[in-house]
Amino acid sequence: xxxxxxxxxxxxxxxxxxxxxxxxxxxxxxxxxxxxxxxxxxxxxxxxxxxxxxxxxxxxxxxxxxxxxxxxxxxxxxxxxxxxxxxxxxxxxxxxxxxxxxxxxxxxxxxxxxxxxxxxxxxxxxxxxxxxxxxxxxxxxxxxxxxxxxxxxxxxxxxxxxxxxxxxxxxxxxxxxxxxxxxxxxxxxxxxxxxxxxxxxxxxxxxxxxxxxxxxxxxxxxxxxxxxxxxxxxx
Amino acid sequence: xxxxxxxxxxxxxxxxxxxxxxxxxxxxxxxxxxxxxxxxxxxxxxxxxxxxxxxxxxxxxxxxxxxxxxxxxxxxxxxxxxxxxxxxxxxxxxxxxxxxxxxxxxxxxxxxxxxxxxxxxxxxxxxxxxxxxxxxxxxxxxxxxxxxxxxxxxxxxxxxxxxxxxxxxxxxxxxxxxxxxxxxxxxxxxxxxxxxxxxxxxxxxxxxxxxxxxxxxxxxxxxxxxxxxxxxxxx
DNA sequence: CTCTTGATGATACGGTCGTACCATCAAAAT
DNA sequence: ATTTTGATGGTACGACCGTATCATCAAGAG
Numbered sequence: 001x002x003x004x005x006x007x008x009x010x011x012x013x014x015x016x017x018x019x020x021x022x023x024x025x026x027x028x029x030x031x032x033x034x035x036x037x038x039x040x041x042x043x044x045x046x047x048x049x050x051x052x053x054x055x056x057x058x059x060x061x062x063x064x065x066x067x068x069x070x071x072x073x074x075x076x077x078x079x080x081x082x083x084x085x086x087x088x089x090x091x092x093x094x095x096x097x098x099x100x101x102x103x104x105x106x107x108x109x110x111x112x113x114x115x116x117x118x119x120x121x122x123x124x125x126x127x128x129x130x131x132x133x134x135x136x137x138x139x140x141x142x143x144x145x146x147x148x149x150x151x152x153x154x155x156x157x158x159x160x161x162x163x164x165x166x167x168x169x170x171x172x173x174x175x176x177x178x179x180x181x182x183x184x185x186x187x188x189x190x191x192x193x194x195x196x197x198x199x200x201x202x203x204x205x206x207x208x209x210x211x212x213x214x215x216x217x218x219x220x221x222x223x224x225x226x227x228x229x230x231x232x233x234x235x
Numbered sequence: 236x237x238x239x240x241x242x243x244x245x246x247x248x249x250x251x252x253x254x255x256x257x258x259x260x261x262x263x264x265x266x267x268x269x270x271x272x273x274x275x276x277x278x279x280x281x282x283x284x285x286x287x288x289x290x291x292x293x294x295x296x297x298x299x300x301x302x303x304x305x306x307x308x309x310x311x312x313x314x315x316x317x318x319x320x321x322x323x324x325x326x327x328x329x330x331x332x333x334x335x336x337x338x339x340x341x342x343x344x345x346x347x348x349x350x351x352x353x354x355x356x357x358x359x360x361x362x363x364x365x366x367x368x369x370x371x372x373x374x375x376x377x378x379x380x381x382x383x384x385x386x387x388x389x390x391x392x393x394x395x396x397x398x399x400x401x402x403x404x405x406x407x408x409x410x411x412x413x414x415x416x417x418x419x420x421x422x423x424x425x426x427x428x429x430x431x432x433x434x435x436x437x438x439x440x441x442x443x444x445x446x447x448x449x450x451x452x453x454x455x456x457x458x459x460x461x462x463x464x465x466x467x468x469x470x
Numbered sequence: 471c472t473c474t475t476g477a478t479g480a481t482a483c484g485g486t487c488g489t490a491c492c493a494t495c496a497a498a499a500t
Numbered sequence: 501a502t503t504t505t506g507a508t509g510g511t512a513c514g515a516c517c518g519t520a521t522c523a524t525c526a527a528g529a530g
Contacts, residue, residue: 057509063508182424183421189421196413203410293479
């Protein structure tokens with residue numbers, strides 16, 4: 001209503017106005033924060049530290065993120081993108097055609113801290129989790145929608161596996177899916193806490209998946225192929 | 236060697252010297268920190284805030300805990316005491332004689348945030364967990380010995396249940412115990428994160444325990460009794 | 471009764487935090 | 501050519517942090 005900027009629609013007219021790419025700069029700064037959060041925690045991620053990590057001045061961090069809350073939320077959005085991108089890539093790397101078991105397995109192993117990248121992602125996620133616990137106003141809803149979607153995704157493929165006779169049809173799929181996700185998250189916490197290493201956690205997760213999917217005759221072979229697939233993920 | 240204080244053993248000679256009970260004051264201050272950590276996070280637990288919460292002056296906090304690290308570690312020790320005390324009381328409240336299932340069930344439900352006290356404990360534990368992730372020097376070893384002991388405790392009773400025919404003898408007890416603990420921790424995280432409430436998490440945990448323990452004939456009755464026991468815990 | 475000493479109060483110091491303000495410079499608009 | 505404006509640098513401000521220092525008061529020792 002006010003201004004009517006769209007009267008003369010120039011081709012150069014963009015949301016990012018003139019000189020530099022704002023989205024790019026924001027991403028550069030936001031990922032600098034994520035890098036600090038993954039190694040030294042969010043407490044160490046002051047605006048000055050983020051500026052130094054990103055190689056820009058403090059003023060620039062303020063320029064692209066007017067306040068610290070905005071910076072934290074922006075970086076959290078980037079973290080969510082990285083996490084879901086990893087899950088997708090991880091599933092795709094398990095080969096075609098995707099079986100229900102490989103989809104469940106790929107999803108859960110993607111969020112288990114077994115390599116450097118997943119450790120970085122889960123560590124950063126844990127840092128944000130603690131921050132949200134202390135300051136619930138930051139959460140908005142990013143904290144519940146994504147795990148809920150993951151659970152529905154897992155439950156759907158568990159049901160498919162039940163229909164294919166690969167999983168006990170007496171199983172309650174949503175409850176089992178929630179349990180698998182909680183199991184994986186709990187295992188991840190134990191890895192980050194130093195209680196065991198990523199391989200041990202992966203072995204425990206694989207064991208439980210074998211018990212779930214090894215319900216039809218010939219389950220031994222299925223367990224073996226799953227275990228070799230687990231080996232492929234580590235290198 | 237130097238001083239030889241034990242030469243004249245006076246009856247009043249104590250580690251807490253003259254006037255006030257140092258252990259009591261330390262506990263009072265340490266639990267004030269835990270109270271702040273459970274509600275506003277450890278970031279909000281500055282020495283001044285702890286002093287105000289404990290109703291003492293800043294100087295006193297410094298007097299009984301020479302440095303902030305000492306305060307954090309001391310309060311962490313109190314938290315560990317509270318946690319293990321709750322686990323023991325929770326198991327004892329499940330009635331005698333303790334069955335393997337009630338021991339496993341009581342242990343896991345004790346650390347699941349279903350009521351106000353367990354929520355407080357797990358929230359505080361989560362705050363410390365994030366702090367240790369960012370500052371591993373604080374951990375010493377408190378982070379790994381306690382979960383390891385819990386896992387061994389659970390695995391032992393799973394083996395007993397196997398010997399009694401209540402659990403599938405083909406189950407690998409240590410792996411299943413680690414899985415149960417990770418499942419419970421993961422469920423707890425989802426409760427604290429607001430994804431579901433304590434009752435929903437308890438239902439998921441009970442479902443998995445029923446699948447584990449419901450292996451002998453007459454499993455339906457066992458599942459029913461377990462579910463009623465779960466109901467008893469909530470009030 | 472004096473003196474030592476444990477326990478406590480008040481306050482100061484250097485540092486870091488998030489934020490705000492002012493100046494500059496170059497590209498775009500006119 | 502001049503003006504405007506997006507983008508950036510430098511720096512200051514007030515608040516809070518952990519820690520240190522100085523002072524005081526009361527109880528037990530001699």
